[in-house]
Structure formats: C-alpha cells, structure tokens
Amino acid sequence: MAKVNQNFDNLVPNYLFAEIAKRVNRYVAEHPDNHLIRLGIGDVTLPLAPVVVEAMKKGCDELGCKETFKGYPDYEGYGFLREAISGYYKRFGVTVDPDEIMVNDGAKSDAGNMGDIFSKDNIVLVTDPVYPVYVDANIMSGRKIIYADATPENGFCALPDPSVHADMIYLCSPNNPTGAAYTTEQLKAWVDYANENDAVIFYDAAYEAFITQDDVPRSIFAIEGARTCAIEMCSLSKTAGFTGTRCGYTVIPKELERDGKNIYQLWYRREATKFNGVSYPVQCAAAAVFSELGLQQIKENLSYYQENARVIAQTLDELRIPYTGGINSPYIWLQCPNGMGSWEFFDCLLHEIEVVGTPGEGFGKNGAGWFRLTSFGDKDKTIEAMERLKQMLKK
Template identity: 50%
Template sequence: MAKINQNYLQLQGSYLFAEVARRRNKFISENPNAQVISLGIGDVTRPLPEAVVKSLHDSVDEMAEANTFRGYGPEQGYEFLINAIIENDYKARGIELKTSEVFVSDGSKCDVGNIQEIFSADSIVAVQDPVYPVYVDTNVMAGRSGAFDKEKNQYSNIVYLTCNKENGFVPELPKSKVDIIYLCYPNNPTGMTLSKEELKKWVDYARSNKCVILYDSAYEAYIQEDDVPRSIYEIEGAKEVAIEFRSFSKTAGFTGTRCAYTVVPKELLAYDEDGNSVPLNDLWNRRQTTKFNGVSYITQKGAAAIYSEQGKAQIASLVDYYMTNAKIIREGVASLGIEVFGGVNAPYIWLKTPNGLGSWEFFDKLLTEANIVGTPGVGFGQAGQGYFRLTAFGSRENTEKAVERLSKLQF
C-alpha cells in the first residue's frame, strides 16, 4: 500500500494564486464580454531585452554546431555567468564573493522552497506576516508547521512576525526561540523596504542566537532610494548568518525563461545534533548536485547578456517602465482617499481596503464592478486581512485603464 506524505494534508486550500485564477476564470466564463484587467499575479508583460534575445539566438546557433555543442553543464552554473554576477551585483557594491558561493538555478521560488531541505525537520521557522506563501507551504510539506488554527489563520509551530500599518510594516525581532528566519526585501506583498540600520538588527540577532536568515531579494533591481540596502551582505557579519536569493524573472523578464541564483557564503554554519558546526555551502552543493542538473547553457548565456552595457541600459528601461506603472497606480489609489503603501522601491502597491471591507470582499467588488483582478491581502496571512495588493507588471495601457475604472467606483 502506497502511503502519502501526511504533511500535504496540512496545506490549507489551494495555492493563493491558483484561487485568484479560479475566481477570475469563473467570472470571465459567466461574463464573456467583460474586459478584465489583471493586476494580480506578478507576471511581467514586456518582452525580453534585445541584448538577451541576441545572446539566446547566438547560443542556439552554438548548440547546432558539433565543435560548440554542450551537454551537461556545471551544476552550480557556468563561470561566465557567475563571474558576471559577482562583478556587477556584489563587487560593484563592495561585497567580495567566491565563485563557489554562487549557485545558478531555474528560479528563486524553487530555491526558496528547496533550501529548507538542508535544515533539521524540527527547526523553528519565523516568517513575516503577510508572507509570500511559498515560505510557509514548503515548511508545511516538510512537517515543521504543526496544526492549523483556522481562527487565527496560522500554523501552531511557525512564528509569525506581524507587519502592518501600526508598526510601519517593520517586523519586531522574535520573542521566542527560532532557528530559521525568512525575510523578503523589497517586500512581497507590501512593497516596503528596510533601512540598513533596521536590517543590521536582524543580522545582529541572528549572530547572537545562531539563526540563519533566508533573505529573498528578488526585487532588488526596483530599489530607487539610495539609502536602501540592495543586499544583506552590505551589513557587517551577514555572511555568517544569511543566504541570499536573487532572480532574473522580474529584473529581465525571465518569468518564462527561468534563471536565478542563490548565494551561500562559505562562512555560514549550522549545527548537527551534537553541536558540531557544518558549512551550509557544502550541504547546498550536495543537494544541488544530487537533485539538479543545472540551468541550460542557452538560458545562462541569455542571463549573462543583461550585464553587458546594452543589457544594463535595457534593464534600466524595463525597471523604469514598471516603476512608472507603480507610480500611476499609487497616485491614482491615493487620490481616492485610500491609504496606500509600497510602490516606491518595489513594483507592488499595498492598499488598505476602504470602509472595513475584507480582502476577498474587496477582490469581488473590484472584479465585478470594475473588472480588475488584484490579490487579497489575507491570502498572504492573517495580518494581510483588510489589505490588498496590486501589481505594476501590467501594460501601460491597462494600468491607466485600471486606475480610471477605480476612480469611478463608489466606496
């Protein structure tokens, strides 16, 4: 008799974005003439940069010739891409990394989910609330969550760090013991950031308590303000306690092309049952070489092209396009008297639902009355109840239409 992994039965309902899509599709099937604008799922709409496309074409041609064809590549990634990452994303900011500390992958979502495999099953996990659902769900799958409290909309063995208007969306340090801390900045879903001083508190806490910070900076390229840290390794001592995740998905339009990377410093240690220190770089390398055959040469050549002079200029143009959308949405929502957050250093706008509407109530109102799809804040956690996320990744035309439709709603 084949038995299932019982932990999967602890998962609550469907994945958030699958539920959003289900409701959207149901509405469209019942209202086929409705012109629905999607500002919900954070998928990009602009094409790949020209420098990337050219590099992809050139590498396909290489794969068609016997003398330049490549089969399996290095599991950790080709050095031409790793060196470009180190030189441009880290060394340019005064951060020194070794090539053995950078692991190229097919997406940050995969890495953020898979990284928990190298930690003990009884590790205590802390997450921000609201939170990107993958952080919670993958730990539920691994059996770390405990029972689900429907009233609190939380798992008993996961520590939730509330982020809301009252605390400026800056989570407090854990009041109880934790082993692993998930931080996401610029934040998804709130679009907010931490200052270097605030981030240093987390690094100091992790060093004092032998914790590991899993730092998701997938939206780093959207930071506009100079005093916002772009990497956790800008903080002294962070290499001793933090793993950083980066992605080309939103930076360079790779949501369908798939390429990202994870940094695991050599200094970073965790501990076995006897209290002996173990380098996490070695464990992650072992996991990847066993379960992952690497990102294709073609994709990595495309990713490397974003670091060329042409690529950098085209990426800057992409970011500017989406951040202009964010400004349009943010100012449009604020003009309606609705409290709005984010949208300054991130492509997400986080708004307080008006008149005490619940997150899903507001979702239904926008969908049925304005034909706009967003994401209910409560889908990201209990602290997201009464909030709502809009994304700036739509086209300019649809972004402007959506704001116009919002202005006609009665709240």
C-alpha cells in the same frame, strides 16, 4: 501500502493564486465579452531585452555545432555567468565571490527547497503577511512555524523579538506582498538577532533592482555580520523579465556553517542529487543581462514598471487610501476602502470594474483588509484600471 506525507493535510486547501484563477475563469465564462485588466499575479508583460535575446540565440547556435556543443551544465552554473553576477554585486559595493554563487531556475525553487538541508526540528520564523511558499514548504516538511507581525504600525517591516528564538528566518525585501523594504538599520537588527541565535536567514532579494532609496540595501551582504548567518536568493524574473525563461541565483558565503557543517557544501550536494542545472542558452542570456548594454536595456523596462507604480500610487493618494510600496517595489499594498474585507474587495473590483488584484488574506492574517496591486501590467491598461477605480469609489 505506500503512505503519503500527512503534512499536506495542514496546507490551506487552495493555493492563493489558484483560487484567484478559479474566480476569474468563472467570471470570464459568464461574461465572454469582458474587458478584464489584470493587476494581480506578478508576471511581467514586456519582452526580453534585445541583447538578452541575441545572447540566447547565439547560445542555441553553439549547441548546433560539434565544436561548441554543451551537454550537462555545471551544477553551480557556468563560470562566465557567476563572474558576471559577482561583478553586478560590485556595482553596489558588495563583494561576493563567483564560487559562492549557485545558478538556479528562479528564486522560488531555492526558497522552497533550501529546507532540504536543514533538520525538521528547526523552528521557522516568517513575517506576516508572507509570500506563501515560505510557509507551505515548511508545512510540507513538518516544521514548527512562528510569525513576526508586519503591520501598519511598523510600516509592514517586522523586527525581531529578542525574547523569541528561531532557527530559520525568511525575509523578503523589498517585500512581496507589501512592497515595504528594510532600511540598513532594520536589516542590521535581523542580522544581529540571527547571529545571536545561531539562526540562518533566507533572504529573498528578488526585487532588489527596484530599489531607489539610498538607505535600503540591495543585498543583505551589505550588512556587517551577514556572511555568518545569511543565504541570499535572487531572481531575473522581475529584474529582466525571465518569468518564462527561468533563471536566478543563490549566494551562500563559504564561511557559513551550522552544526559543524558547511552550508555551501551541503547545498551543492543536494543540487548535485536533485537538480541538473540551467540550460546553456538561458545562462548565456542571463550573463547578457549583466553586460553594460544589458543593464541599460533592462533599466528601460524597469522604468516602465516604476511609472505604472507611480500611476497607481498617485491614484491612491487622490482617493486618500493608505498604502505601502511602489517606491522600492513593483507592488502596491493598499488598505481596502470602506472597511471591506480583501476577498470582498476582490469580488467588487472583478464584478463592478473588471479589474483583478490579489486579496491580502491569502498572505496571512495581517493581510486581512489589505490588497495587492502589481505594476507589471500594460501602461495604458494600468491607467485605465485606475480611472475605473476612481469612478467606482467616487460614486
């Protein structure tokens, strides 16, 4: 008899966003004339930049000619894209060699799969609240997971406890869901802790393009010592609207080793076995993101979302509701008003003003009583949602 992975029994029965979808779909079925505004799941709403679309079209045209046709892509990604990514890092003072970059179909894939090359005996540390994939992927593998508390008292930026040992550490900055971002000093504390414990940091920098403050690093490799303890995962999903196009990249320094093994080589071997790469037209489109015109055009989209974040934050300031995020992040993490629980507040918003957000409890125990809103919606609808919120809470 084929036996199943019993670790799946330890997962939360319903994935957070699946539960949200179920409740929203039930409401829509009962209220077909609804006027829902969705500020929950962090999907983008603006189209791809024109230069990106043209590059993808050109890539498709090249596949239609024998002379320029491409078959299987390189496992690590085409050289022209890795060179472009390397050049992007130089813009904020970080040196990453093209040969240390692995192109993928989004940061979530590598965040969930990177554990394949590490022993199941490793102790995993995550911050709480936490992006669910870090926890779920390691539960599936049967690893022990410990938590570092991110709370209002530390600005939702958990710091390492020297008395606690961990082997694998997941950090996300700017953070999903809290919107909090580590300063250089705070991130240095994690790098020092990882090196002292021979641990590896899996650093999710999917939202680095939203950083505006000088003391918040765009990359963990801006921190001294990170090259001997860190892997960085990035994504074009939020930077350039690739949520449906699917492209990201992971940086593994060539000197990173553990247990006598080179981590880059292990990951390359894993990818060669389980992943056939990202399509040529998509990689062409991704490279266009990092061109001068591409960076200019995506900046316009980022500014649009940043203005939405400002509108949400301004509303919460007016209502005197505590929150984090919105400055270096597209997410705003707010304390549920009137002592409500996060699912209670979710249902209240859905049924009273037809606005959808994300309950904090879905991100861990420290998310209880907190709620995530995203700035990725339509500008006019974001303004309307905040007007509805003000009317509801000022009754």
